[in-house]
Amino acid sequence: xxxxxxxxxxxxxxxxxxxxxxxxxxPAMGQLGLLPDAAIGVRAGRIAWVGPERALSRSVALxxxxxxxxxxxxxxxxxxxxxxxHLLFAGDRHDEVAAKxxxxxxxxxxxxxxxxxxxxxxxxxxxxxxxxxxxxDRLSRMARWGTTTAEVKTGYALTRAGERRLxxxxxxxxxxxxxxxxxxxxxxxxxxxxxxxxxDAYLDGLVAELPAIARAGRARFCDIFCEPGFFTLExxxxxxxxxxxxxxxxxxxxxxxxxxxxxxxxxxxxxxxxDHLSAAPRSAFRALAAAGVTAVLLPVTxxxxxxxxxxxxxxxxxxxxxxxxxxxxxxxxxxxxxxxALAHAVYRGHLTPAEAITAGTVNAxxxxxxxxxxxxxxxxxxxxxxxxxxxxxxxxxxxxGALPVAVYRRGRALFST
Ligand code: ZN
Numbered sequence: 543x544x545x546x547x548x549x550x551x552x553x554x555x556x557x558x559x560x561x562x563x564x565x566x567x568x569p570a571m572g573q574l575g576l577l578p579d580a581a582i583g584v585r586a587g588r589i590a591w592v593g594p595e596r597a598l599s600r601s602v603a604l605x606x607x608x609x610x611x612x613x614x615x616x617x618x619x620x621x622x623x624x625x626x627x628h629l630l631f632a633g634d635r636h637d638e639v640a641a642k643x644x645x646x647x648x649x650x651x652x653x654x655x656x657x658x659x660x661x662x663x664x665x666x667x668x669x670x671x672x673x674x675x676x677x678x679d680r681l682s683r684m685a686r687w688g689t690t691t692a693e694v695k696t697g698y699a700l701t702r703a704g705e706r707r708l709x710x711x712x713x714x715x716x717x718x719x720x721x722x723x724x725x726x727x728x729x730x731x732x733x734x735x736x737x738x739x740x741x742d743a744y745l746d747g748l749v750a751e752l753p754a755i756a757r758a759g760r761a762r763f764c765d766i767f768c769e770p771g772f773f774t775l776e777x778x779x780x781x782x783x784x785x786x787x788x789x790x791x792x793x794x795x796x797x798x799x800x801x802x803x804x805x806x807x808x809x810x811x812x813x814x815x816x817d818h819l820s821a822a823p824r825s826a827f828r829a830l831a832a833a834g835v836t837a838v839l840l841p842v843t844x845x846x847x848x849x850x851x852x853x854x855x856x857x858x859x860x861x862x863x864x865x866x867x868x869x870x871x872x873x874x875x876x877x878x879x880x881x882x883a884l885a886h887a888v889y890r891g892h893l894t895p896a897e898a899i900t901a902g903t904v905n906a907x908x909x910x911x912x913x914x915x916x917x918x919x920x921x922x923x924x925x926x927x928x929x930x931x932x933x934x935x936x937x938x939x940x941x942x943g944a945l946p947v948a949v950y951r952r953g954r955a956l957f958s959t
Contacts, residue, residue: 543603544591546583548953550927551595552613556580557899557935558592559620560920565836565864565908571897574935580618584925587952592919616947617935619899621690621926622880623906623917625838626817626868628728629677629694629715630708633664635873642848648874649771649799658698658732661873665698665708674711674718680871680878681719685956687879688928688946691722691907691916693868695765697731702751705729709760720951722924724910726793727755730766730773730781745777749784756788762911763814765793768804775803782811791911797822798843799851809833815866815909819858820844820851827854827861836864836909839901841886846875855891855901865893866909867901884939898939925953 558575566573583591583602591602604610638660641651651657665673677694684692694715696708705727712725729748733741755761764785768778782792791814796804798818805826808816816822816830817838830837839853858865867887869877877883884898893901907917915924927950930938938944948958 544583544601545605546585546590546602546608547605548584548609548611549598549602549604550582550584550611550613551598552615553580553582553595553618554578554615554933555617555935556582556592556919557617557619558919559900559904560918564913565905566900567864568859568862571859571865571900571905572894574896574899576935582919582925582927584953587925589919589921589923589925591921613929613948616929617932617938618919618927618929619935619938620903620917620919621928621949621951622688622902623910623912624684624689624692624868624871624880625815625866625906625909626840626870627692627694628697628870628872629680629692630673630696630711631661631665631698631873632668632672632676633661633873634876635660638874647799648847649769652732653771655735657874659735661698662700662735666704670707670711673708674714677711677715678718681715681721683878684880685719685721685949686945687881688949689721689880690926690928690949690951690956691724691910691912693724693726693910695726695728697728700729700732700734702729702747706755706760709755720956722916722951724763724912725761726763726765727761727790728765728767732767732772741773741777745781748781752784752788752790756790761790763791763793765795767795768802768807769795769799770802775807778804779807779811782807782813786811793817797826805830808835814911818843820853822854824857824861827858827863831862834864836866836905838866838868838909839887839891840868840870840883841891842877842883843870843875845886845890846877853887853891855887855893855897859893859897864905864908865897865901866906867898868906879943881938881944882942885942888939895936895939899935926951
């Protein structure tokens with residue numbers, strides 16, 4: 543008998559995502575490891591047992607008085623892993639929609655001192671309490687949409703001290719909200735307004751800063767915005783090499799607007815992920831596949847930009863690249879719900895609904911070096927679960943913006959109707 547301190551029953555269909563190697567590539571992305579009429583035993587926040595509900599009583603010894611959570615015929619998937627967010631910011635940019643409607647691009651709005659720079663001004667002015675409060679509100683809504691793990695980037699302070707301040711807020715947010723957070727140092731989000739034209743001088747400071755950030759365990763990853771008007775390929779190469787030497791994992795905002803060699807750079811450096819890729823050339827997909835770099839697609843962002851670009855989901859799966867999907871939550875593209883990103887990955891990125899679930903769970907966990915912890919419902923993994931009132935798990939990305947009825951992190955409800 544396996545001992546459990548709580549059990550979960552009444553699961554019409556369980557998508558375990560537990561079959562096969564991590565990350566999932568090619569046809570394996572469509573395999574969800576489905577189990578009908580399932581139950582789960584949880585001990586100390588981790589999954590202790592998964593199987594058919596009819597085998598529960600002879601397989602699992604529930605601690606006396608331990609809760610039995612009845613999901614009443616819901617379908618259950620692993621708690622979503624959002625592998626790319628710009629969660630920490632102050633203010634909003636609703637006034638930019640008019641500029642977008644008149645055809646202005648992200649880079650044009652930023653070059654006029656608006657866009658990202660408006661958020662930088664607001665974030666620099668904001669108190670820690672304001673930043674923590676607004677980010678915690680966003681995280682609680684992300685959990686309401688089924689997310690239990692999220693990556694959080696810095697990048698709206700653009701000073702060395704300010705970026706360190708943002709990193710310091712992430713563990714506090716984790717304690718406050720109960721979600722698992724992974725910190726990424728994105729001080730190279732843009733050149734600070736006071737250093738216009740002096741990107742290299744700014745990067746000198748960041749390169750000097752990286753070893754201390756890695757030593758303090760404040761960030762797991764370093765990221766850079768490699769795009770014309772922001773940082774060049776050479777500058778991206780330099781910062782990411784320094785980050786790698788310091789022991790940080792690498793991520794890169796690559797080929798979002800134009801093909802600038804970012805995806806190839808990710809492959810050359812063995813980055814953990816190359817993110818966006820809406821303008822990446824097909825030849826780069828082969829390089830990503832050969833290097834085992836995960837593509838993190840952010841399909842809501844071109845939608846919010848009113849752009850004709852799209853996330854090349856189908857093409858990347860066919861090229862053998864492991865594909866993950868995230869929200870890219872930011873004041874430029876304010877989306878908190880992973881089910882919305884997954885629906886866009888289907889209808890615009892042309893993933894199948896099953897592939898989209900893989901991209902938002904096990905492959906997204908891999909993109910955060912959490913492949914052994916999150917994104918799967920299997921013994922030893924954290925008991926992070928999202929339950930939806932649908933007939934089949936694949937209906938979640940098929941419906942645009944499906945909402946869970948309950949969400950559990952380490953076996954405890956973050957949210958429940
Ligand atoms: Zn981003």
